[in-house]
Amino acid sequence: MNTKIVFLCLLVTVIALSSCEHETHKKHExxxxxxxxxxxxxxLYYKNYVSQIHAYQHIELRALEKGYLQKILVDEGQYVQKGQLLFQIQPTIYQAEMQKAQAEVGRAAIEFQNTKVLADSNIVSKNELALANANLQRARADSALMQAHLNFTEVRAPFSGIIGQFEDVRLGSLLDEGELLTTLSDNSKMWVYFNVPEATYLDYMKQVKSSTPTSLKLKLANNELFEHEGMVTAIESDFNNATGTIPFRATFQNPDRLLRHGQTGNILWPVELSxxxxxxxxxxxxxxxxxxxxxxxxxxxxxxxxxxxxxxxxxxxxxxxxxxxxxxxxxxxxxxxxxxxxxxxxxxxxxxxxxxxxxxxx
The missing domain is CATH 2.40.420.20 (conserved putative lor/sdh protein from methanococcus maripaludis s2 fold)
Incomplete structure (x- = not known):
């Protein structure tokens, strides 16, 4: 019996010493x-929102008249000035229609003058004079309409911007009225759209009333920050019930025209923590x-x-x-x-x- 007790004591001691040695060895390691x-x-930290980048103005340029494309005076990606001639549709038919309308104006004017002389002498009634005047006004209106058709053979830039990709139109193509030619983007400043959760929206509305608007940063696809900061300039009217978010729009100045319509990025929204x-x-x-x-x-x-x-x-x-x-x-x-x-x-x-x-x- 005593032998068993001694053996157990020795075993416990060995285990304890082994454990201590293991602990000491682990500490050393x-x-x-x-x-x-x-x-x-x-x-300060930044909330991150995926965003879509849109040009301040971005429109489709379409042919307003039917005809053969006679001239292409710009190239894709070219910067153009407001009023610059971009495309010329063959104007021959419209020029002839214009000359015809102008001749009709001349004829109606002569008829009106002759009728007026007769009316002043009481040879014809005042109704005849009124009818002659109406014919003259109609001829002038037709002439103005023909002039508009002729002008529409010239496709000009409604504002300064960058020409987009040509849409299957080449020199000599037969264009239909309303056919898409290309796009034009004014990217002197950009609209950046992103969706904000309801809690952030409420915090923002509270902040706007009590302090200056928040300046936002824009991180581009290469993970670099755009050099200009932006401001929130618009908030949509409705929340998306499926996502619980509301669209915000921020405006960024783009003087170097680095940003282009259709790019993506990430809005960095600063949040101060105290x-x-x-x-x-x-x-x-x-x-x-x-x-x-x-x-x-x-x-x-x-x-x-x-x-x-x-x-x-x-x-x-x-x-x-x-x-x-x-x-x-x-x-x-x-x-x-x-x-x-x-x-x-x-x-x-x-x-x-x-x-x-x-x-x-x-």
Missing amino acids: IGTLEVTNPMIKDT EVVIIPQKAAFEILDKKYVFLVSQDGHVSSQEIKVGAELNHLYVVKDGLSLDDQILIEGLRKVQNGDHIEYEKKAAAKVFAELELHAE
């Missing part, structure tokens, strides 16, 4: 890890869509702690819940440790940690 504290700070708790993103890890940090006690004990993230900044998380300023969080070697471990650690000042992150972000 891991080395000294850095910890820091969360920090309270006023900061006295929020922040931690480095590298201090957090994710399990089943939940984020955690490792807390380190004064004696080096490691325990996992779930956190609620309110916003994601550049290299930082804004923590809504789960941490206090006194907590020590592990900021390196997260893959080397697990819940319940004991580690050796070195405390690093939060101000220094966040200063290094800002420097790295730049």
Whole structure:
């Protein structure tokens, strides 16, 4: 019996010593890890909204008369001035119709003058004079109409802008009235459309009443920021019940004409945060869509702690819940440790940690 007790005591001692050696060996393998504290700070982050970029003016240019395309005076992608001649439809028939109408005006004018002389001498009635005058006015109206048809054989730019792609029209093509020729875009300034959730809409409407309008940034497809900032200039009347969003329109000046109609981008909407708790993103890890940090006690004990993230900044998380300023969080070697471990650690000042992150972000 005594022998069994002695044996059990020896076994427990061996296991304990083995455990201590294992713990010491693991600490030696891991080395000294850095910890820091969360920090309270006023900061700024950007909400991101997918956007569609439209030219301030974008129209279709169509043939207003039927006929052969006699001249193409511009090229695709060319910048044109207001009033510049772009296309010429063969005007021969319309010129002949115009000459015919002008001749009819001359005939009606002579008839009116002759009738007036007779009416002044009481040879014909006043009704005859009125009829002659009506014929003259009709002839003049027909002449003006023919002049309009003739003018419509010239397709001119209604405003300055960039010519789009030609729509299957080539020199000598027979055009129908209303046939699409190309498009014209005035991209001196751009309208950028994006959908905003109801909560953001309400916050914006409250802000507009109490402060200056928010300046927006535009991130382009190459992830670079457009050099000019924009402002919200219009909000649609209705919410989309399916998505719970409402369309906003922002206007951006585009003096270098970098932006083109039909581009896409991302609106960056600034949101100011006051006295929020922040931690480095590298201090957090994710399990089943939940984020955690490792807390380190004064004696080096490691325990996992779930956190609620309110916003994601550049290299930082804004923590809504789960941490206090006194907590020590592990900021390196997260893959080397697990819940319940004991580690050796070195405390690093939060101000220094966040200063290094800002420097790295730049």
